[in-house]
Amino acid sequence: MTESTQEGRKIGGTLLEVKNITLSFGGVKALTDISFDIKEGEIRAIIGPNGAGKSSMLNVISGFYHPQQGEVWFRGQKRGPMRPYEVARQGIARTFQNIALFKGMSTLDNLMTGRITQMNANLFWQAIWKGPAEREEIAHRERVEHIIDFLGIQAIRKTPVGRLPYGLQKRVELGRALAAEAKLLLLDEPMAGMNLEEKEDMCRFILDVNDEFGTTIALIEHDMGVVMDLSDRVVVLDYGRKLADGTPAEVRSDPEVIKAYLGGAHA
C-alpha cells in the first residue's frame, strides 16, 4: 500500500516495527511495552522529556541493548538477538547524541569507514594493494566523494576530524552514517548544541537525504519547531511509556503530551 504525500515523496510499507519492547536495568524500567512502526521513506521523530527512554529505544534498535521482552521486526523479518555490527550489516546506520567520530582519522577516512560493511578485499589483496583492493577502494571513494559534495565538506576532506569545529563534526558524523547507504538512518539529536544557521543547514540535509536517496529516517530531537516541520509522524515517550503516536498536528494537540512535555505555551 503506497500513499503519496503532497511533495510527491513515496511512503511505503512498514520498514521497521518494534512490538511490546520492555527494557529494564536491574529495578529500573527504561522502556515499558513500547510498540510503534517506521514506514519506508518517512521521517519519524521520537520525542519526549529527558530520561524518557528515547536513546534507549535507539540503542535497542541498533542492537546495543537487548530488551527483556518484545520483538524487533526489520524488513518483514523478526530479528534475533544481534550484535551492533550485525545490525549495521543489515542496513541500519546511526549517529550519536555526543559525537562519536574517529578523532585521529581524516574526514575522508571517517566516511570510508562508514562503508566498511560493503568492502571485502581479503587480507592478501589488502597487503598487495594493486588489484582488487585498490579497485574496491576507488569505487568506494567515488561514492564517498558524492556524499562529501552533498554535505559541502570538500575543504576538510584530509583534515583530522579532531581539529574540526563542533558543527562540522556533526556534519561529518551524518556523512559517515550516510556513507553506509543504510535503509534506515537513526539520528540521535542531530541538532543538539548548534546555532540557528547550522540547524537550518542540518534540516536541509535531512530533508534532502530523505528526498534524494529515499532513506528512511528516525530522529530524536528536542527542538519542537524542527520536529514538527520535518517529521511525517511523531511518537512521544515519557518515563519509558508511549504517550502518543501520530502526525505532528495530532501530537501537538494531545492533552497528555502537552501536560508531560510541550507545556502550556503550545496549547
Added chain:
Amino acid sequence: MFYREAGDFKTSYAADQQTFPIRLDRHMVWGILAIAFFVVPFFINDYWEKSVLLPFLVWAMAALGLNILTGFCGQVSLGSGGFMAVGAYACYKLMVAFPWMNMFIVVILAGLITAIVGVIFGLPSLRIKGFYLAVATLASQFFLVWLFNKVPWFYNNSASGMIVAPERTFFGIPLTGANSPSWMTYLFCLTLVVVFAFIAHNLIRGRIGRSWMAIRDMDIAAEIIGVPPLKAKLSAFAISSFYIGMSGAMMFAIYLGTAEPTEAFGISKSFLVLFMIIIGGLGSILGSFLGAAFLTLMPVLLKNVMVNGLGWPADLAAHIELLLIGALIMFFLIVEPHGLAQLWRVTKEKLRLWPFPH
C-alpha cells in the same frame, strides 16, 4: 620553497591515494632505498653491520609490529619480548628440522607461528582495555620466557640452554653462522623490512587498517558502523605478532646467531619496543623507523663521540650515555608528545608555507 605541494595536482583517486602523494617525498624515499640497496652493500663492514645496521633493521621490524597493535589498533602490549622469543625459537626449530628450507620462508613461517601465539594472548583484549590489558600481556612475556627456559624440547636439549643458529646458505652464500658476509645479512634483513613496511602501509590505508583505527578511536562507534570488534582486535594481534615474530627470528638467526630467553627477550626488550614507538610516533610507519633509529643508533653515536672522540673511559661513557638517552627521551616527549614522526610532519607543514607563513 624546499618542499612544495603546489603544482602537484592529482587527477585520479588512485593518484591521490598513493603511498607518497607528494612528489618530493616520493623521490626522497626512492633515493634512500636506492642508496640502501645499491650503495651501502659495497661499503658495509663488520662493525657497521653488527652494531648499526642489523640492530636498526631488527628493531624497526619489531617497532612496526607493535605500532600496528598499539599505535593503530590502540591495544597496549608489553608482550613484545615474549613474542620475539617465540619467533626466535620457531625459527630455530624450523632451521634444525628443515635444513633445506629457504631462509625467507623460515622467517615468514616463524612469524606465522608467532601470529598464532599472539592471537591466543590477544584474547583478553576483548574484555579489558588500556593499562589493564598491558598488565595482562605481561603474562605472555613471563610465561613465554619461562616456557623456553623450562622445556628442553625448545632448545633441543643443549647443555647450555642456549640456541645456536646453524649455518644456512642463501643461493650458495652463507647467511647465518660465523662465515656470513656482512652485505648478505644486511641485504636479507633490509629486503624483509622494506617489503613488510610497504605491506604494513597497504594494510593500514585500506579496510583492515580503518577497522583498527576505528576501534582505537571509539570502539562503540566502530561496532555500530559495522566493525566486528573481535575480528579487528584479533587480526591486529595476529599481524602485529607476525611482524614481531619475524623480528625475533631475524635477531636470533642473523643478527646475534645465538640466543637465550631470559637475557635476549626479557621484559626490558618489551619496554624498549614500546619506547621506540612512543618516541617515534604512535600510529605512524615512519615513526616506527625513527623510534628504532633513535634508540638503537643514538647509543652507538654517543659512545663513539665520548670514547673515540673525547677519549673518556668506556665505563664512564656508558653511564653518561644512559643519562643522556634518558634526558633526550624526556626532551623529545616534552617538545612533541606525539613523537618524532609528528615533529617531521609539522616541519613539513611549515616548509610548505615557507617563507610566507600567512
